[in-house]
Amino acid sequence: MDTITKATQSQKEKFLSQFKENCCIDTNRDLQNIREAAQAALEKLNFPTTRDEYWKYTRIAPILRGTYHQMPGSEPVDLGPTLIENMDSYDLVFVNGYFSPEHSSRLESESWLVLPLSEARNNYPELITKHYGQYADYEKHAFTALNTAYCQEGACILLKDNAQLDKPVRIINLTQGDAIAYHPRNLLVFGKGSKGAVLLSYETGSGNHAFTNAVSEIVVQENAHAELFLMQHKSDTNSHIETTQVFQEKNSQFQATTITLKGKIVRNNLNVVVDGENCLTRINGIYLTRGKQHVDNHTMIDHRQPHCESHELYKGIMNESSTGVFNGKVFVRQYAQKTNAFQSNQNILLTDQATINSKPELEIYADDVKCSHGSTTGQFDEEAVFYLRSRGIGEASARKLMINAFAADVLEYISIEPLRDRIEAYIEERYETVL
Amino acid sequence: MLNIKNLHASVEGKQILKGLDLQVEPGSVHAIMGPNGSGKSTLASVLAGREEYEIDEGEVSFLGKDLLDLSAEDRAREGLFLAFQYPIEIPGVSNINFLKTALNEIREYNGLPAMSAKDFLKRVKEKQALVELSGNLARRSVNEGFSGGEKKRNEIFQMAMLEPKLSVLDETDSGLDIDALRIVANGVNTLRSEDNATVVITHYQRLLDYIVPDFVHVLYQGRIVKSGPKELALELEEKGYDWIKEELELA
Ligand SMILES: Nc1ncnc2c1ncn2[C@@H]1O[C@H](COP(=O)(O)OP(=O)(O)O)[C@@H](O)[C@H]1O
Ligand SMILES: [Mg+2]
Numbered sequence: 001m002d003t004i005t006k007a008t009q010s011q012k013e014k015f016l017s018q019f020k021e022n023c024c025i026d027t028n029r030d031l032q033n034i035r036e037a038a039q040a041a042l043e044k045l046n047f048p049t050t051r052d053e054y055w056k057y058t059r060i061a062p063i064l065r066g067t068y069h070q071m072p073g074s075e076p077v078d079l080g081p082t083l084i085e086n087m088d089s090y091d092l093v094f095v096n097g098y099f100s101p102e103h104s105s106r107l108e109s110e111s112w113l114v115l116p117l118s119e120a121r122n123n124y125p126e127l128i129t130k131h132y133g134q135y136a137d138y139e140k141h142a143f144t145a146l147n148t149a150y151c152q153e154g155a156c157i158l159l160k161d162n163a164q165l166d167k168p169v170r171i172i173n174l175t176q177g178d179a180i181a182y183h184p185r186n187l188l189v190f191g192k193g194s195k196g197a198v199l200l201s202y203e204t205g206s207g208n209h210a211f212t213n214a215v216s217e218i219v220v221q222e223n224a225h226a227e228l229f230l231m232q233h234k235s236d237t238n239s240h241i242e243t244t245q246v247f248q249e250k251n252s253q254f255q256a257t258t259i260t261l262k263g264k265i266v267r268n269n270l271n272v273v274v275d276g277e278n279c280l281t282r283i284n285g286i287y288l289t290r291g292k293q294h295v296d297n298h299t300m301i302d303h304r305q306p307h308c309e310s311h312e313l314y315k316g317i318m319n320e321s322s323t324g325v326f327n328g329k330v331f332v333r334q335y336a337q338k339t340n341a342f343q344s345n346q347n348i349l350l351t352d353q354a355t356i357n358s359k360p361e362l363e364i365y366a367d368d369v370k371c372s373h374g375s376t377t378g379q380f381d382e383e384a385v386f387y388l389r390s391r392g393i394g395e396a397s398a399r400k401l402m403i404n405a406f407a408a409d410v411l412e413y414i415s416i417e418p419l420r421d422r423i424e425a426y427i428e429e430r431y432e433t434v435l
Numbered sequence: 436m437l438n439i440k441n442l443h444a445s446v447e448g449k450q451i452l453k454g455l456d457l458q459v460e461p462g463s464v465h466a467i468m469g470p471n472g473s474g475k476s477t478l479a480s481v482l483a484g485r486e487e488y489e490i491d492e493g494e495v496s497f498l499g500k501d502l503l504d505l506s507a508e509d510r511a512r513e514g515l516f517l518a519f520q521y522p523i524e525i526p527g528v529s530n531i532n533f534l535k536t537a538l539n540e541i542r543e544y545n546g547l548p549a550m551s552a553k554d555f556l557k558r559v560k561e562k563q564a565l566v567e568l569s570g571n572l573a574r575r576s577v578n579e580g581f582s583g584g585e586k587k588r589n590e591i592f593q594m595a596m597l598e599p600k601l602s603v604l605d606e607t608d609s610g611l612d613i614d615a616l617r618i619v620a621n622g623v624n625t626l627r628s629e630d631n632a633t634v635v636i637t638h639y640q641r642l643l644d645y646i647v648p649d650f651v652h653v654l655y656q657g658r659i660v661k662s663g664p665k666e667l668a669l670e671l672e673e674k675g676y677d678w679i680k681e682e683l684e685l686a
Contacts, residue, residue, distance in 0.1 A: 387523040387577075390483050391537040391593060392511035392544070401536065405527025405576075 012047060015064045018181070019150040022070050028125045034133040038148035045142040057325045057357045058267055058296045063211055063239050068181030072098045073174065073205065079103060082172050082203050087418040089170040089199065090114050092155045096175060097182030097212075099153055103172075111163035112196075113156060117185060120156035127158060132187055135217040135273075136245040143241050147183040147215040154185035154216075157198060159224070165196030168416050173200075173214075175238060177207040186216040190224035190252075197227040197416060204262075208237040215243045220252040222276065228256040229419060232263055233426075236291055239265040250276025250305070257414055258285040258314075259423060260295050261430075271300040274336075277307045285314040286410045286423075288430060289322035289354070296325035303336040306366075310340070315410050316347040317403060318354035326358045328373070334365040343373040348380060348406055400431050436461050436632055437482075437502075437601055442493035443657075444481045450491070451477045453657035459601065462629045466643055466668060467636045469654035470676050475636045476520055478654070479605040483517040484510050498600065511537075512544035514600030518590035518607050520636075525577040530589070531559065533577050534596050541597060562595035566622045584615040591622040598626075603634045608642035620645030640672035653679055 026032040047064055048055035073095035092114060093103035099116040107114035113124065121128050138145040155171040173184055188198060202212060212234075220226045232240055240263050248254050260266050272281050287295045301310045316324050326345040347356045360373035380402065388398035407427060414420040437459040444452040451474045459465055469475055481488045482495070484507030495502040502510060525533070539549045550558075563573050566588045578586050587607050594602050604623070608616055623633060623646050635646055643651075643665065651667040652659045653676070661667070661679055671679075 381523075381525075383523050384525045386485060386507060387519070387525065388528075388533065388537075389507040390511055390517055390519075391533070391597065392508055392541040393533075393537050394508050394540060395506070397536060397540065398508075401528050401533065402525070405525065408527045 008046065008049075011064055015047075016042065016146075018068050019070075019146070019183070023150045024152050026121065028121060028129065030125075030129040031121060031132060035149060038133075038138040038145045041139050042142065042145040042149050045140075045145055047142045054298070057323070058265065058294065060241075060265065060267070063241075063265060066179060066181070066209060066211060068179050068211060069177070070097070070181060071177070072096055073176035077103060077174070077176075078205055079172070079174070081205055082174060082201065084418050084422045086421075087170070087416070089168045091170045091172060092116065093172045093174065094153060094155075094184065095205075096177065096180050097153055097173070097184055111160050112165065113158040114169055115156050117154040117156045117187060118152070120158075120187075124158075128156070128187065131189055131217060131219055133217075135219070135247050136215050136243060141243065141269075143213050144215055144243050147185055147213050147243070151183040151185035151215070154187070156186070157188045157196075159190050159194035159196050161191040162193040163191060163196070164194065168197040168199055170199045170201065173202045173212065174205050175203070175207065175210045175212065175234065176205040178209060180207060180210040182212055184212060184214045186214070188216065188218040188226070188228075190218075190220045190226040192221045193223040194221070195225040197229070199229040199231065199416065199419060201231040201233060202240060203233045204235040204238055208235060210234070210238040211240070212238070213241045216245070218244065218246045218254075220246065220248045220254045222249045223251045224249075225253045226255070227415060228254075229414065229416065230256065230258045230268070231419075232258075232260045232266055234263050236262050236293060237264050239263060241267045243269040244271070246270075246272040248272060248274045248276060248279045248281065251278045252276065253280040255282040255413065256284070257410065258283075258297065260285070260287040260289075261426060263293060263295065265294045267296045267298070269298050271302070272310075273302045273304065274308050274310070275304050277305045279305070279308040281308070281310040282413065283310075283312045284410045284413050286407055287314075287316045287324060288319075288427065289316065289324055290319040291322060292320075293322040294324070295322070296327075298325070298327045300329045300331065301341065303330070303332045303339045303341065306335065306337045306339065308336065308339055310342070312343040313410060314345045315407060316345075316356060317350065317406065318347060318356060319350040321351070321353035323354070324356040326356065326375070327361065328359075329361040329363065330371065330373070332362075332364040332366050332369050332371065337366045337368045339366060339369040339371070341369070341371040345375045346406075347377040348403070349377060350380070396432075400428065403427060403431055436498050438494075438496045440494045442481070442495060443491040444477060445489045445491055446477065446487055451657055452481065455493070455654070455658055457652065457659060459632050459634060461600075461632055463649045464627070464633045464635065464646060466648035466651045467634060467654050467659075468638055468651060468668065468671055470638065473654045474657045475638075475654055476605055479517055479520070479603050479636060482510075482515065482603060483507060508540070509544070511597070511599075512541045516594050516597060516599035516602045518587075518594060518602065518604040520605040520609070522578050522586040522590055524579045524581075526579050528577050530573050530575060530577050534559070534593060538597060558596060562592055565595055565625060566592045567618050568592050583610040584612065587611055587619060588615065591619050595622060595626055600631045601634070602631070603636065605636045606638070607635070608637050608639060616642065617645060640668045643668045655679060655683070
């Protein structure tokens with residue numbers, strides 16, 4: 001073993017030891033087996049470096065060097081920072097990864113379960129074991145293995161066949177305190193013909209240098225319609241790795257919108273396996289970066305079956321010396337004839353220092369398909385700004401109009417109106433002074 | 436209302452305006468004609484406050500204020516309007532939202548309350564009819580996917596909405612068929628009043644059959660080299676610009 005490998009090895013040991021201490025045994029043997037398998041995988045796996053193609057532009061060393069605490073937040077919990085005006089939702093609230101029953105609406109009915117994962121594991125083991133750990137690959141990916149090995153809590157949302165959620169479910173992850181770390185783990189199953197929307201948000205109440213490593217497994221069964229909104233609104237010193245593994249069955253629709261507003265190092269892995277015919281997949285994203293922030297969106301859509309359609313639109317507004325990565329892979333297997341797949345990544349760089357690495361990757365093995373991708377990166381259109389100003393619009397509001405216009409075609413897919421209003425207001429505030 | 440004295444302006448180190456004088460009084464229509472490249476659009480850009488144009492010398496006062504001292508937006512708020520030779524497309528910004536923002540910023544600057552939604556929509560309807568712009572176009576993104584003629588009509592629509600005191604129309608006639616030309620001219624004529632003035636930049640006489648000027652000026656090599664009544668335009672149409680060049684050489 002050379003010295004570099006040794007150093008990496010000892011860093012890994014130190015990093016992992018912080019999570020080993022506190023962990024956790026599942027009474028359910030199947031789940032415990034998965035946990036142990038993930039722990040074993042983790043022994044063998046190395047955390048990625050920029051020498052790994054998949055992590056080429058994202059240095060996670062600052063995350064691995066951290067010393068972290070795992071502890072509940074202080075009482076009383078202040079949910080102020082998470083407020084979305086006029087939002088009517090079923091909430092599951094987690095503070096530092098711990099379930100907060102007094103702020104949550106647990107649901108157990110004929111139609112659906114909306115529960116903390118720990119409770120679902122105990123009360124509905126057969127429903128859980130059918131899906132849990134079956135989609136997110138902990139054998140290959142170190143952060144997925146880390147989550148699977150040491151997660152303690154998360155949300156479980158199960159819509160039975162044909163159930164229609166009358167309100168969105170909101171999973172709030174609030175971080176309180178310095179150097180907090182946790183591994184939220186979510187399981188979302190949309191039964192046949194069911195329909196529902198879930199907002200998964202990560203926010204900071206107080207403190208710095210926290211790290212969250214989230215994994216969500218999402219199953220969208222036949223004819224189901226699922227909408228997912230991921231909102232990352234942590235402080236600019238907190239880091240976040242999020243893996244979302246989606247499995248779509250035939251005739252289903254899945255839409256995800258990833259909204260990254262804050263964070264120090266944010267890495268999103270969104271993987272959708274389309275394993276049935278006539279599916280519609282729409283994955284959108286918007287990221288606003290500033291300071292020395294780094295936001296990396298890696299997406300993968302794996303078209304395995306014919307007659308499916310996918311649309312992908314990611315937009316970045318990048319300020320100061322922030323850096324961004326977009327890597328969108330669309331995989332069309334040989335059997336997946338008549339696939340329509342469209343992908344676009346567009347960025348506005350507000351300064352000369354901001355940078356984006358944008359890489360669309362189409363891998364197409366079928367011959368009768370329609371696929372396209374495009375990537376644009378540019379500064380503000382100064383001609384347009386002048387045009388607006390020449391009509392009496394102040395420079396700052398001209399730039400704001402243009403930013404809103406740029407964001408509009410992602411925001412229009414946010415079907416939860418209060419959420420869309422919140423994001424629009426946030427964008428307003430964000431660019432009130434900087435432009 | 437507009438008083439330009441000895442204006443010298445350059446862009447990228449190249450002198451374009453070389454001692455231009457022009458005076459515009461309320462209620463008047465001035466036509467500025469001149470061959471391509473003589474500096475007509477440069478004059479319009481300098482008046483509108485485009486920052487890449489350097490003012491080397493001269494003065495411009497507008498309604499008693501030093502125009503060159505004002506930002507582009509403040510010039511508009513003081514009542515100056517430029518109809519662009521090449522209107523810009525702004526995807527995602529709706530015409531209506533854009534005009535509402537503009538109108539209310541202008542009103543705020545002038546100490547007026549924001550316009551009610553009802554009054555605003557009433558004005559939109561009325562002005563839209565004036566330039567025969569379909570409701571659909573008024574609501575679309577600014578100029579996005581508009582035909583050349585629609586873009587020009589949209590400029591006049593914006594002018595009508597904002598009710599400026601001085602409008603500078605830069606080649607608003609170029610690329611218009613005769614019907615569109617009539618619509619644009621009708622818009623401009625309807626908005627004429629004792630209190631406002633119009634500067635029409637063109638290099639065809641055609642537009643001046645519809646928008647009849649009080650004065651015609653010839654801009655050549657960065658200066659106004661000849662001014663006269665509306666008949667001067669006809670003379671230019673007939674004889675071209677060569678006789679002016681010859682006159683200049685003789686002088
Ligand atoms: N932004 C610019 N950069 C460089 N040259 C310019 C620019 N704008 C105008 N010019 C030059 O200035 C001269 C006058 O142009 P312009 O004012 O557009 O003339 P006109 O409108 O009378 O046809 C031309 O030679 C043109 O090439
Ligand atoms: Mg011109």
